[in-house]
Amino acid sequence: MFTLRDVQKVYAGRPALGPITLDLPAGRTTVLIGPSGCGKSTLLRLLIGLAGPHKGVVAFDGAPVTPETARSVRLRVGYVIQDGGLFPHLTAxxxxxxxxxxxxxxxxxIAARVDELAALTRFPADGLDRRPGELSGGQRQRxxxxxxLMLDPDALLLDEPLGALDPLVRADLQAELREIFRALRKTVVLVTHDLGEATxxxxxxxxxxxxxxxQEGSPGDLWHRPADPFVTRFVQAQRGPEVPA
Amino acid sequence: MRRPRVFPSTRLLLILALATAPGCSRTEKPVVIGAKKFTESVILAEMGVALARDAGAEARRDDLGGTPALWLALTQGDIDAYPEYTGTITRQILKADPPDLAAALAEKGVRLGRPMGFRNNYALGMRKDVAAELGITKTSDLRDHPDLRCGFIHEFLDRPDGWPGVRARYNLPQTNVQGMNHTLAYRGVVEKALDVTEVYTTDGEIAQYDLLVLPDDLHFFPSYEAVWLYRADLGARHPEVVDRLRRLEGKITEPEMQRMNAAVQGEKRDEAQVAVEFLRSKLGVDAVGSAEGTLAGRVLATTGEHLLLVVPSLLAAIAIAVPLGIVAARRPTLGRFVLGAVGLLQTIPSLALLLFMIPVMMWLIGRGTGAPPAVAALTLYSLLPIVRNTHAGLTGVPRSLRESAEALGLPPLAILRRVELPLAAPTILAGVRTAAVINVGTATLGGFIGAGGYGRPILRGIDKFDVPLMLEGAIPAALLAVAIEALFGLIERAVSRRG
Known part of the structure; x- marks a missing residue:
């Protein structure tokens, strides 16, 4: 669905990304993971033309993403950021x-589609006419x-969508999101720094x-076949709860 | 003649705003008699109004400040006639002393009446007791007292036939010279805060305060005989009005004028009434002066005039400033220039801006006095708070929200309309609110150029030292400012609730 060929992005004279060559296949969920500042959010922004590459080509569905085509790409791609990025002056x-x-x-x-989506995301109907400030973090994310999802996009990009939520809400929402991804069979690209969430x-x-x-591969590849010592360190840094005996 | 290009939409907006101003839609132009901002001129102008009405014409008075504004208004056709003094015509208007004054004025399309009878010469005046103490009896005696404190009106300070001329002729050494309002200068002399001020020899205050008028022993001051100046076309449009005006020629003596001035200055009587009484007793004209009406009626009228200055100028300012603020927020380099330029406008003293607008509006729409220049100046004056707050409101929209809108695929204009402007609305509204309150206060200066509004009673009140008359303008102005504050408070609450 998305392809990147030798893509490079420079911020303030310093290379922020690349060169990177990557395929993001249709109908699959790809998770971009890494420590902060590794360029994973930048990569996501490149996909829908919010930023342009200095070198190389980003393509969507076979056609390059340029300032001219970016708007039509965005209409076919849904984008979710941390805390929803909702407009505070508008109701849900x-x-x-x-x-x-x-x-x-x-x-x-439109009304029918909203009802359908509210059911899909288990969003309470009475919350639809509230402003973001009157909703909980989990509700805002929904x-x-x-x-x-409103325009039934081909692909869904999510930038740390659950980062700002407390653990219980987060776990619930993770389960629901996975269900939704599986039900919709869309191309999903998700950015997180949490390996548990990634896997x-x-x-x-x-x-x-x-x-x-x-490294790129299945979650199992990272655990069992790390490409270099950094992968091992990254994987081991994600510790589970240490419960005293 | 080629005109420099003016940004067309700006010009259109100004014209739109001014189309709602009073006077533009009237078909039959009334006879307008101009008056300077001092009592005698107002009384004479009121006589002119009453005489014109007696001739069957619609007539009104316009208070236009100083000589340059009146001369401009007369030559441009904003006023039809005004009382002037021969000395002022030669020294200040023509800056020449032609053998045939009437012919020189006729070249400019202005006619000169014959003298009305009295002279209102300039002279320097002092308290009698102070002068006696110092042994001063005539103007040349001032030479020996360099420490005397002098207070003159600004016009006298600037005029070649005023302080600069008299100082040169008499070789006067005084350096403590302040510019101030004529009435305040009189108070200053009376209360010994000042020693010397300029007086007009028909001033009612001379008798009222028993002041010494210093004889002009070196014959510096020219003779100031009161005459009518009127437009040549007034004779064609209203020959009977010209006839009536000229019936005053040779009819007013100096003591009569002094008495009338004292009646207004000292007894706080109404100028129009004093004028009408004189016409009745001296000319047997049963004339009607400007209707004074009840206090409520007058306040209602000035409120209407004031709103006709404030509302159009505020609407025009919003129409210009919001787009400017948007441009400033979009293009930071251009934005710095825009913000700097509107900031610079704000540093121009409001009165100077008002006077500057007279020729500008004359050129733009052909009306140089009254409401149009005041509305234009107020519009420019209201730009800064709105431009600044629009800029601040838009640049204050979080980047993440802008990006979120872009990611949805909204085009830039839709982002502006659906996301950025609504989010910036409370800030923009606060700017409009500030502009409105400043506007209400500044609009009182419109009184200086005959724009009407609360400035009229305030300025006349200052001139007559008539506190109730000043308050008649000042209190409603303050109340209007408070009312506008409250109105915007309601609007802001409604906007933030609705979103």
Whole structure:
């Protein structure tokens, strides 16, 4: 669905990403993981043209993503960021339907789609007319997800979608999200720094460090066949609870 | 003649804003008699208004400040006639002393009436007791007292036939010279805060305060005989009005003028009434002056005039400033320039901006006095808070929200309309609120150029030292500012609730 060929991105004179060559296959869930500053969010932004590469080509569905094509790509890709990125002046419903209304879609179809998405994400119907400030963190994240799914996109990008949630809500939402991903069979690219979360979702994991790919493969590959000592260290740094006997 | 290009939409907006200003839609132009900002001029102008009405014409008075503004208004056709003094015509208006004054004025499309009878010469005045103590009896005696404190009106300080000329002729050494309002200078002399001020020989205060008028022993001051100046086309449009105005020629003596001035200054009587009474007793004209009406009626009228300055200028300012603020937020380099430019506008003294707008509006829409220049100046004055807050509101929208809107696929204009402007709305509204309150206060200066509003009673009140009259403008102005604050408070709450 997405391909990157020799892509490089420079920020303030320092290379932030690449050169990277990567395929993100359709219908699969790929998780980008790595320590902060490794370039995983930058990579996600490149996919929908929020940033442009200095070198190389990013392509979506076979066509390069350029400033001219970026808008049509964005209409086919849903994007969810930490805490939802919701517009505080709009109700949950208005946030979800903003783009559809702008495109002049049929009102009834919009209303039906919102009901469908609320059911899918288990969002309470009475919350639809509240503003983001009146919703809980988990609810905001569900609204963010509904907004990303509104136009029934081919792909879904999520940038640390669960980072700001407390552990119980997070665990619930992880389970629901995985169900949704499996039910929808969309191309999913998810960014996280949590290995547990990565392995929970991923068909494929891509581990990044300093803007380059250190290893890509199944979660099992990272555990059992680390490409270099950094992978081992990264995997071991994720510790479970230490319970005294 | 080629005109420099003006940003077309700006010009259009100004014209739109001004189309709602009073006076533009009237078809039959009334006769307008100009007055300077001092009592005698107002009384004479009121006589002119009453005489014009007696001739069957619609007429009103316009208070336009100083000589340059009146001359400009007369030559441009904003006013039809005003009382002037011969000395002022030669020294300040023509800056020449032609053998045939009437012919020189006729070249400029202005006619000169014959003298009304009295002279209102400049002279220097002092308290009698202070002068006696120092042994001063005539103007040249001032030479021996360099420490005397002098207070003159600004116009006298600048005029060649004023302080600069008299100082040169008499070789006067005084350096403690302040510019101030004529009435305040009189108070200053009376209360011994000042020693010398300029007086007009028909001033009612001379008798009222028993002041000494220093004889002009070196014959510096020219003769200031009161005359009508009127437009040549007034004779064609309203010959009977010109006839009536000229019936005043040779009819007013110096003591009569002094008495009328004292009646207004000292007894706080209404100028129009004093004028009408004189016309009745002296000319047998049963004339009607400007209707004074009840206090409530007057306040209602000035409030209406004031709102006609404030509302159009505020709307025009919003229409110009919000787009400017958007441009400033989008293009940081251009933005610094825009913010700097509107900031610079704010540093121009409001009165100077107002006067500057007279020729500008004359050129733009052909009306140089009254509401249009005041509305234009107020518009420029209201830009800064709105531009600044629009800029601040838009740049304050978190990057993540902007990006979130971009990621949805919204085009830039839709992002602006659906996300950024609504988020910036409370800040923009706060800017509009500030502009509105400043605007209400600044609009009182419109009184200087005949724009009406609360400034009219305030300025006349200052001139007559009539505190109730000042308050008649000042209190409603303060109340209007408070009301506007409250109104915007409600709007802001409604906006933040609705979103």
């Amino acid at each position: 419903r208005a946030n979800v339907t903003l783009m559809a209304r702008h495109l002049g879609r049929d009102r009834e179809a 609204v963010g997800l509904m907004r990303a 929970y979702f991923a068909d494929r994991v891509v581990l990044l460090r300093d803007g380059r790919i250190v």
